[in-house]
Amino acid sequence: MKKYTKNNFVYLLCGLLFLFVLIPSLRLLSKDMGEVNPLRASLLVAAFSLFTLISVWSLYREQLIFRVGLGLVGLNIAISIIELLSPSLFVELSALMSIILFSVLSCFIAGRHVFSWRETDANSLTGAVCVYLLLGLIWALVYEMQSFLWPTELFHGLSSQGRDFHLDDFLYFSFVTLTTAGYGDITPVNPMIRTLAYLEMLTGQFYMAILVSGLVAHFMGQRIPR
Numbered sequence: 001m002k003k004y005t006k007n008n009f010v011y012l013l014c015g016l017l018f019l020f021v022l023i024p025s026l027r028l029l030s031k032d033m034g035e036v037n038p039l040r041a042s043l044l045v046a047a048f049s050l051f052t053l054i055s056v057w058s059l060y061r062e063q064l065i066f067r068v069g070l071g072l073v074g075l076n077i078a079i080s081i082i083e084l085l086s087p088s089l090f091v092e093l094s095a096l097m098s099i100i101l102f103s104v105l106s107c108f109i110a111g112r113h114v115f116s117w118r119e120t121d122a123n124s125l126t127g128a129v130c131v132y133l134l135l136g137l138i139w140a141l142v143y144e145m146q147s148f149l150w151p152t153e154l155f156h157g158l159s160s161q162g163r164d165f166h167l168d169d170f171l172y173f174s175f176v177t178l179t180t181a182g183y184g185d186i187t188p189v190n191p192m193i194r195t196l197a198y199l200e201m202l203t204g205q206f207y208m209a210i211l212v213s214g215l216v217a218h219f220m221g222q223r224i225p226r
Contacts (some may be wrong), residue, residue, distance in 0.1 A: 007056045009113075009127040012106055013056035016133045022047045024168040044167065045080045045095045052076050052102050058130075059109055072102045093148060100141050107134040120215065128211055132178075135207065139200045140167065140174035143193065150190055157186035178204035 026043050052073040059069045079095045110127040144167055147154060158169055173186045177200045188194045 006062055009110060009123055009130050010058075010108065012058035012130045013126055013133075015051045015058075016130060016137065018054060018136075019047060019051040020133075020171065023171060027166055027168055036069065045076075045083045045092075048095065049073070049076045049080045050100050052099070053100075055106060058106060062109065065105065065109060069105060072098055072105070076102070089148065093145070096141055096145050099210045100138060100145075103134050103138050103141065107131055107138065108123065110134070114211070115214065132204075132207065135200075135203060136175045136178045139178065139196065140170040143170040143174065143198060146190070146193060146196070150192070154190045154193055155186050155188055174200065177201055180204060 021148050023044070026047065028125045052069075056066070056069040056073050059066045059073060076095065076098045079098060083091050083095065107130075110131045114124055114131060143154075147170075155173070170185070176183055176186075180201050190195050
């Protein structure tokens with residue numbers, strides 16, 4: 001079993017990169033950019049199903065959590081089919097919740113492995129990258145969910161409104177916020193979104209500080225003779 005799970009976070013990284021490339025590609029390929037496009041929404045749900053299907057193998061080391069992950073994958077695939085047959089707001093929200101749960105689960109498992117400091121190898125470093133990417137994805141999905149609750153006056157700098165917000169916009173804003181780049185082309189207006197934004201900034205800063213300090217301490221601990 002070990003040879004299949006030694007580099008288990010590679011599956012998660014591949015799933016994340018696949019998702020981050022596919023989301024803007026779906027928007028570019030969409031012919032109807034000014035209205036809510038049911039086909040685009042269905043394809044996006046299907047893309048998330050593929051993401052969970054690829055990424056679930058990163059959880060294989062822990063059987064119970066792997067089964068939970070498989071359950072979330074099955075749930076997301078079922079939601080994708082329902083979305084294709086009968087799209088609705090409830091189905092879209094259900095899809096978002098299942099993806100958020102799967103992403104939080106994956107982030108927890110990867111983070112627990114990375115910050116255990118038992119070993120600093122390629123798999124641990126891949127897991128650290130995955131945690132950072134998952135943090136950005138989770139916040140983007142939360143922003144997406146907020147757009148359903150408050151469909152207007154969320155951000156300045158976005159031409160789309162209501163349910164026609166695009167997830168790639170939220171991903172862009174999320175990672176700009178997480179890295180504290182703060183370009184200013186998109187700014188939050190809603191008080192709840194502002195709160196989420198500064199919490200994301202704090203999370204990104206603390207994550208990098210803890211990760212770097214932990215790696216340095218672990219490296220120095222290996223170099224200093226006992």
